[in-house]
Amino acid sequence: xxxxxxxxxxxxxxxxxxxDLDVPMPQAGPSDLLVEITAVAVNPVDTKIRKSRxxxxxxxxxxxxxxxxxxxxxxxxxxxxxxxxxVWYAGDLTRMGSxxxxxxxxxxxVSKAPTSLSDAEAAALPLTAITAWxxxxxxxxxxxxxxxxxxxxxxAAGGVGSxxxxxxxxSPHLTVIGTSSDPDGAGGDWLRQLGAHHVINHREPLxxxxxxxxxxxxxxxxxxASLTHTPQHFKDLVELLEPQGQLSLIDDFGAGDIDVMALxxxxxxxxxxxxxxxxxFTTHDIAEQGRLLAEVARLVDEGKVRTTLAExxxxxNAATLRxxxxxxxxxxxxxKLVLQGF
Numbered sequence: 001x002x003x004x005x006x007x008x009x010x011x012x013x014x015x016x017x018x019x020d021l022d023v024p025m026p027q028a029g030p031s032d033l034l035v036e037i038t039a040v041a042v043n044p045v046d047t048k049i050r051k052s053r054x055x056x057x058x059x060x061x062x063x064x065x066x067x068x069x070x071x072x073x074x075x076x077x078x079x080x081x082x083x084x085x086x087v088w089y090a091g092d093l094t095r096m097g098s099x100x101x102x103x104x105x106x107x108x109x110v111s112k113a114p115t116s117l118s119d120a121e122a123a124a125l126p127l128t129a130i131t132a133w134x135x136x137x138x139x140x141x142x143x144x145x146x147x148x149x150x151x152x153x154x155x156a157a158g159g160v161g162s163x164x165x166x167x168x169x170x171s172p173h174l175t176v177i178g179t180s181s182d183p184d185g186a187g188g189d190w191l192r193q194l195g196a197h198h199v200i201n202h203r204e205p206l207x208x209x210x211x212x213x214x215x216x217x218x219x220x221x222x223x224x225a226s227l228t229h230t231p232q233h234f235k236d237l238v239e240l241l242e243p244q245g246q247l248s249l250i251d252d253f254g255a256g257d258i259d260v261m262a263l264x265x266x267x268x269x270x271x272x273x274x275x276x277x278x279x280x281f282t283t284h285d286i287a288e289q290g291r292l293l294a295e296v297a298r299l300v301d302e303g304k305v306r307t308t309l310a311e312x313x314x315x316x317n318a319a320t321l322r323x324x325x326x327x328x329x330x331x332x333x334x335x336k337l338v339l340q341g342f
Contacts, residue, residue, distance in 0.1 A: 001025050002342050003100035004318050005060035009051055012325045017050065020318045021060055026096060026104040033081055033107045034073035035089075039123035039340040040098045040316060041066035042324040043159065048252075049093075050325065064097030065090050065276075066336075067105075068113050068123045078107045088113040088293065090127035092279040099316060101342055108286050109279055111293035114300035121307040124336035125163060128308065129296045130275040130289055131250060132164035132225075137292075139248040139271035140223045142171055149222035150175040152210065152240070154202055154233055157187045159336050160250065161227050162194055162308040167296075169195035170304060175219050179206065190335075194306070202229070207236040221245065231257040238262045248273055310335030316342050 003021045010017040028034040046063045055061045071085045081087070089110040091098055113122045136142050142151065151168050153161050156178030168176045176195060179202035180187035188199040198218070200209040210221060220242040226233065226249045237247060247263070248271040263270060278286045299305040314320040316339045324337045 001101040002316075003060075003062050004316065004321050005055075005062040005097075005099065006050060007055045007060050009054065012047070012050075012322055012329060015322075018063075018318045018321050018325065019060075021062070023060065023062065023100065025102055028073045028075045028104050030075045030077045031106050031108065032075045032104045033071050033078060033087065033110060035067065035069040035087060035103050035105060035110075036072050037067050037069040037098055037101060037103055037316070039068045039119040039338055040064050041123045041125075041127070042321070042328055042337045042339070043127050044328060045093075045127075047325050047328050062097045062100055064099035064103075065093070066123055066125075066127045067091065067098035067103065068119045069103070072102070074107070081107055081110070081112075086113045087111065088122050088126050088297070089290075090130055090275060093276045094280065099321060106279065106286070107290070109289040109293075111290045111297055114297040116301045116303075117307055120312045120338045120340045121309050123338050123340070124159075124307050124309040125296065125300075126293060127275060128159040128163045128336070129167075130292060131160050131273060132167050133292045133296065134275055135160075135164065135225050135248045135250070135271075135273045136167055136171075139273050140225065140246050142168070142174060142223055146173045147222075148173050148175070148219040149242075150177055150219045151223040151225065152177045152179070152206070152221055152237075153196075153225045153227065154179045154206075154230075154237075155228035156180065156196065156199075157190050157335075158227060159308060161225075162190070162335055163305070164225055164227075165191060165194045165196050166305045167299075170299065174223075177210070177213070177218075177221075202233070205236055206233055207239040210240040224248070227251065234258045235262070238266070238268065241266065241268055243267060245269075246271060250274070308335045309338055312338050312340055314339060316340070
């Protein structure tokens with residue numbers, strides 16, 4: 001079958017960094033679905049792994065952790081799916097990725113795709129939707145009480161932020177503040193369309209901007225979803241959070257880049273989010289990932305959540321994926337980049 005992958009960790013400008021391949025067809029294990037892929041999205045994790053994960057001898061690395069496709073075979077332990085079902089998922093870091101014609105995936109991290117979206121529109125959502133849902137509900141526990149509070153989302157116009165803002169708006173007690181590099185331009189317009197109540201500038205100190213909103217009646221900032229440049233904003237985040245507030249992070253940085261002791265005086269809590277944790281460790285609640293994807297699909301089909309698709313770059317091949325990785329590495333992407341068909 002056709003696939004795209006690599007044998008060497010190379011800069012994306014090198015034609016060998018991602019190449020077209022012919023690889024063996026995967027087989028569905030006892031708990032697996034075998035899915036024929038129709039569309040995939042590109043995420044920061046793709047570029048990070050391309051740079052760092054070595055290929056085994058004569059065995060290429062095939063990336064890809066966002067997919068929509070149709071079930072072609074099911075394992076004997078699978079329940080709730082049938083051959084022909086149209087599904088979506090974000091996959092598992094330990095298995096072959098979705099940049100291939102077929103992929104075997106654990107059915108517990110899969111759900112049926114929303115019927116109201118095209119394959120490309122749906123492919124933009126799974127990984128970021130899982131990350132956003134887990135940040136909001138498993139880490140920050142935003143619905144633990146209904147007191148009016150605010151949620152600050154840094155880097156809100158990106159892939160995770162674009163879905164997180166929409167999911168947060170499903171909780172009526174939350175006031176959502178998004179950050180953008182151009183709050184009065186395209187980035188701010190995008191976030192307001194997605195439902196952000198306020199947009200502030202993350203090129204300026206955040207705490208004074210939040211304080212200014214509080215003089216206008218803004219509810220206390222109980223939750224922060226820090227999606228990018230956490231060390232740069234950390235001091236301001238500690239300052240603007242209310243006592244006993246919660247900070248959740250997804251970005252990578254050095255162990256000494258933030259002072260966790262700064263959280264102690266306010267009894268602030270720190271929560272890491274990695275949407276691959278459940279599949280990496282086959283946790284007792286791994287099926288929660290499939291269930292939350294089904295709930296997101298329901299919200300999409302009810303018109304409460306929209307796709308974050310930015311652009312369909314072309315078919316699933318090495319040339320198009322190299323372009324997608326190059327755009328992703330610039331770290332200025334608004335919404336998601338998708339590839340469709342072989």
